[in-house]
Amino acid sequence: MILIDGKSTSLQIQEEIKARVELRAGDGHKKPHLAAIIVGDNPASRAYVGHKIKACERVGFESTLVELSESVQEEQLLMEVEALNNDESIDGFIVQLPLPDHIDDQKVLEAVRPDKDVDGFHPVNAGNLSLGLPGFQPATPSGIIELLKRYEIETSGKHAVVIGRSAIVGTPMTLLLSRNANPGNCTVTLCHSRTQNLEEITRTADILIAAIGRPHFVTKSMIKPGAVIIDVGINRIPDPSRKSGSRLTGDVDFEGASEVAGSITPVPGGVGPMTIAMLLRNTLEATERPV
Ligand code: GUN
Numbered sequence: 001m002i003l004i005d006g007k008s009t010s011l012q013i014q015e016e017i018k019a020r021v022e023l024r025a026g027d028g029h030k031k032p033h034l035a036a037i038i039v040g041d042n043p044a045s046r047a048y049v050g051h052k053i054k055a056c057e058r059v060g061f062e063s064t065l066v067e068l069s070e071s072v073q074e075e076q077l078l079m080e081v082e083a084l085n086n087d088e089s090i091d092g093f094i095v096q097l098p099l100p101d102h103i104d105d106q107k108v109l110e111a112v113r114p115d116k117d118v119d120g121f122h123p124v125n126a127g128n129l130s131l132g133l134p135g136f137q138p139a140t141p142s143g144i145i146e147l148l149k150r151y152e153i154e155t156s157g158k159h160a161v162v163i164g165r166s167a168i169v170g171t172p173m174t175l176l177l178s179r180n181a182n183p184g185n186c187t188v189t190l191c192h193s194r195t196q197n198l199e200e201i202t203r204t205a206d207i208l209i210a211a212i213g214r215p216h217f218v219t220k221s222m223i224k225p226g227a228v229i230i231d232v233g234i235n236r237i238p239d240p241s242r243k244s245g246s247r248l249t250g251d252v253d254f255e256g257a258s259e260v261a262g263s264i265t266p267v268p269g270g271v272g273p274m275t276i277a278m279l280l281r282n283t284l285e286a287t288e289r290p291v
Helices: 006-026 043-059 074-086 105-111 123-131 139-150 170-178 198-202 254-258 271-288
Strands: 033-039 062-068 092-095 159-163 187-191 207-210 228-231 235-238 246-249
Touching (some): 033 043, 062 074, 074 092, 139 170, 139 228, 139 271, 159 170, 159 198, 170 207, 187 198
Parallel strands (some): 033 062, 159 187, 159 207
């Protein structure tokens, strides 16, 4: 069984990005500049954004964090987005999700200028992805593609099963896996909450991608022996043995799955760090190519 190490792969990609930033600096280019807007005090969101800002420092990017209170009005948030759209010093920015219930996520995401939308969530970028045209791709699915590439996992003609149809992960994942590219050329099945006979389907997966947000949803009996298991879940569960009283775990029962899988991503240290590496890569691209 091969452990697909997203953490070390992410650090390696960050080294590559850092080298490109230094090379560009030698040619007189300014540092890439990523901004993030965070609304409220959701601890998980705060932690993710903190990791993103720290990674910017590691690769020599400028970063700006815009912190807004949980009670911010939608209009104010849209004004902050517009300010970043118009700020020439900012190459790309993200609005960390989820947003509070009183704010229309879609309206906010559509306000981001597509050529600064390094999360790839704007309909123009999502549309480009679905048509196979250039544009920013969402960081989590493109991080998974990068792992498949760097671990030289054969995808052509394989059956990939994606569980979860979110706009951020599941849906773009199916598009990337089915493209005529390498990695790609998979036959893809997208499963979701209404899927019948889920286990029957997952047992035929050569590549199984779990993006449901339910701890240990994928168990050993759902896995075809030798399959590649990609766990996108980041769930916090109680763990009295830890000082914090909790720990992070994935959507896959790692212990059971490891007994049958050919390769598997751990949580933490799998897909999560790759999301950060791909966000940095998109930001570097934003400085290098106007969309
Ligand atoms: N929330 C969970 N994942 C993401 C992500 O990739 N980008 C943003 N902006 N918010 C998220």
